[in-house]
Amino acid sequence: MAEAAAKSVLGMISRGHLECPICSCRFAHPKMLDCLHSFCLNCLDKLISSQQPRADEITCPVCRQGTAVPDTGLQGLPNCFFLSSLVDEFNKQEQLLGDAPANAQTCEECEEGLEAISRCLDCDGNICQKCLDTHRKMKSTKKHRIVNLNQSGAEVFVPRLDLGKKDTLKCNKHTTHELCFYCETCKTLVCAKCAALDHRTAEHDYREVADAIRSYRQDVGKILQRFENSREDFKVADDSLLHARDRLRIMVARACKDITDKEEEEIAKIKNKSRLLRDKVVQIGQERDRKFEEVRKSNRYKMERAEQIVATVNDLMQQAEDLELLDLKPKVMHNLEFQEEVKLEHAQHELSFIGVKCQDVVADTDLGEVIQEEKWQLQAEFGEEGPEDGQFQFAAGVACLSNGDIAVTDIDKKECTLFTSTGKYKTRVGREKLNKPIGIAVTCDDQLLVTDEKYVKVFNSNLEFLRQFAPSHHDTGDTSESRLTVIAVVKNRIAVTDRGRQLVSLHQLDGSLITTVPNDLARAGLAVGINERLIFTNFVESKLICTTRTEDEVFNIHTSLDGQAVTPVSVCCDDAGDIYMSVYYESDESGGVHHYSPDGVFLGRVARGLHSPCGLTFAPSGDLVVADEVSVKIFQRV
Incomplete structure (x- = not known):
């Protein structure tokens, strides 16, 4: 066997x-x-x-x-000496395993009965690999004409290889002298006599073979290392292109939905124009999608070509002898010039956005216009400072239900208030159920989760109390040191930050514990991004941090604007995984909202001139809702 x-x-x-x-x-x-x-x-x-x-x-x-x-x-x-040597060695091993053809001719030079692989035309006899090696080394036979025998025994002419893989190369001009120098100027191996006669002038830069091959390997190593860096750059570029395409599709779908909503309002008048506008959005999306795909194909082609060259060069570096490598240096270095061509294109993030701005009435104009650049404007604002219902003293967290209702936690008033999507007060739950509410999130079935010191308290869509659980000590019931702050929900997962015990706990929707992740980085906001990544803001160190569930760091960046550090507060993600972060500018004592890619690349500023933004979330309509301490502001893409 x-x-x-x-x-x-x-x-x-x-x-x-x-x-x-x-x-x-x-x-x-x-x-x-x-x-x-x-x-x-x-x-x-x-x-x-x-x-x-x-x-x-x-x-x-x-x-x-x-x-x-x-x-x-x-x-x-x-x-290709190393391939020739591999073939010779392979033939030997095949013979040892008895894999030679049954009708193979045997060697006529020795008595071992080995398979003949070549024929000497001068000796008129078949010879095996062992005798062939001897034939090439003996002075009397080294210049004999040799032909290979194929598997059928027929002769296939192959000019004699003057040198075996392990033989010392001789100078073609001075046949008794070994090649011991390499002329960098002429890009060729030379013997000592050639160096003294033909390469002695100042313009010739030659060195010993050992030094030349050492320098050669170093140069190749540096280029291959740059290729490794390009490989990483390719991965980053490809990821950014994939994300941009996914975000574009989400935006196209949302824009189409907005168009359809407007169509339903005035269906009798606008149905035809709605179809034309929707087609235009889809067409732009398809054109941009093709652009992203073309860039990906271009990047992939460059890398595949580079991979082929690198694989071949690596084989040469590992298998070929030093002298052979030097002989091939011009060709190898020429092919490694691909490094200058591996310039990978990254996604143009602005092309991943598309929206629609609908008209209020339908006349002879189009139903709306396609928006191809992402911009935001303040659409609505409600609330004011005060102790009454519907007023705020310190609005900290905000969440949106599927019907558009907005729930806001107030730290100073120790209550949670529910508003309609237009800002009309509906109801509240106060100190009878809450001690110090901070974070708030909503599940897929419209249950509101509020962090309240040591517990997460669960309410229905009318703020009626349902149950509570203690995330950090779900199994033991020990809650003595817990201090819960922010909470985030994505799909069927709940993430809760415990500042007291410096950890994040992950739960099922019913509150059952999945795992706890030690983390002392979270100092304000928490969000769950793509692939269930945990995203934190650290206002102490002015950082935005992203890790996996297994604590592997994805990015850790300083938050700044125009070179000036800004204080990050809360964070949330949109459907595509883009990151939005509320910040505070100490320079003018105002606030704003910044936009980042899923990989932590700053993309722009969504809002500025805010009072002191804390919590933020996305409404079902795609609007960005911000709890701005004494009011709630709603921003819309325009």
């Missing part, structure tokens, strides 16, 4: 690495083109014959890159 496994492995190696892409047979005297792809000499000869009249250049059948044919013909192309 071990022998069968070895044969299987050899078969996979042969098919994957030792077969010519043209003839699909094992390499026979492989030659390397400028693109670093290798092919059998005979295959290249047939290929160039079919490419007439362009006999001075051969086109690689793999990547279509051209290679100039040397003046000496295809023989002048570089030999």
